[in-house]
Amino acid sequence: MGVEFVDLFDKWASSYDDTVSGNDPEYREVFEGYEEMLEKLAELSLSPVMEFGVGTANLTRKIINQNKVVFGIEPSKEMRRIANVKCPEAAIYDGDFINYPQLLTPIRSIISSFAFHHLNTDEKKQAIKKYQQQLDPDGQVIFIDTLFKDEAHKQQLIKDAEKAGFLNLAQDLQEEYYAYLEELREMFLEHGFEVSFKQLNKYAWLIQAKKGE
Numbered sequence: 022m023g024v025e026f027v028d029l030f031d032k033w034a035s036s037y038d039d040t041v042s043g044n045d046p047e048y049r050e051v052f053e054g055y056e057e058m059l060e061k062l063a064e065l066s067l068s069p070v071m072e073f074g075v076g077t078a079n080l081t082r083k084i085i086n087q088n089k090v091v092f093g094i095e096p097s098k099e100m101r102r103i104a105n106v107k108c109p110e111a112a113i114y115d116g117d118f119i120n121y122p123q124l125l126t127p128i129r130s131i132i133s134s135f136a137f138h139h140l141n142t143d144e145k146k147q148a149i150k151k152y153q154q155q156l157d158p159d160g161q162v163i164f165i166d167t168l169f170k171d172e173a174h175k176q177q178l179i180k181d182a183e184k185a186g187f188l189n190l191a192q193d194l195q196e197e198y199y200a201y202l203e204e205l206r207e208m209f210l211e212h213g214f215e216v217s218f219k220q221l222n223k224y225a226w227l228i229q230a231k232k233g234e
């Protein structure tokens with residue numbers, strides 16, 4: 022479910038940290054302020070935390086450094102291998118946003134960075150419904166991901182990328198399932214969350230959804 026990109030991530034795993042540190046000019050603006058964004062997300066999260074799309078565990082590492090308990094879920098075997106080396110203290114399971122091991126521990130924060138766009142609209146709705154049921158009463162979903170304010174904004178970002186000669190980025194923006202802000206707001210409201218959005222760089226937004234009563 023929503024794991025059609027996993028082969029690509031197995032291949033990207035060994036050079037992923039290079040990309041997020043700004044060494045790939047094509048994705049520099051996408052990951053601008055990467056470390057600070059992850060630090061902020063780690064600080065906002067309340068333990069015990071469940072993290073989806075762990076990747077190479079850069080966010081997981083920051084959460085562990087804050088003495089919080091984190092259960093990671095990651096579908097790419099190669100990403101999990103690197104994550105386990107970088108963050109041996111965390112439990113990292115095979116799974117995805119929708120199909121993952123059921124843990125008995127109560128969860129106060131469900132978090133993810135740069136991964137929720139791998140789910141299409143129906144899958145996003147399914148995941149949000151599941152998290153509403155899984156989270157503690159004071160729980161929150163906190164995501165960082167690329168978002169489009171609306172269709173005009175999407176087309177502008179694609180045009181900017183093409184103009185700069187960033188054709189892979191332009192293709193990603195067209196083909197991956199980046200959400201529109203209002204569409205995502207509706208999905209959270211429908212499941213009783215209070216949601217807020219904050220833009221962090223040209224592409225990335227902080228999405229905070231508090232579980233309602």
Ligand SMILES: C[S@@+](CC[C@H](N)C(=O)[O-])C[C@H]1O[C@@H](n2cnc3c(N)ncnc32)[C@H](O)[C@@H]1O
Binds near residue numbers: 074133
């Ligand atoms: C761009 S990386 C982000 C990694 C990390 N969270 C970070 O901020 O650097 C996206 C990650 O999401 C994972 N992923 C892809 N499809 C997924 C799905 N359906 N459910 C959960 N994770 C998924 C990929 O394997 C990859 O590790």
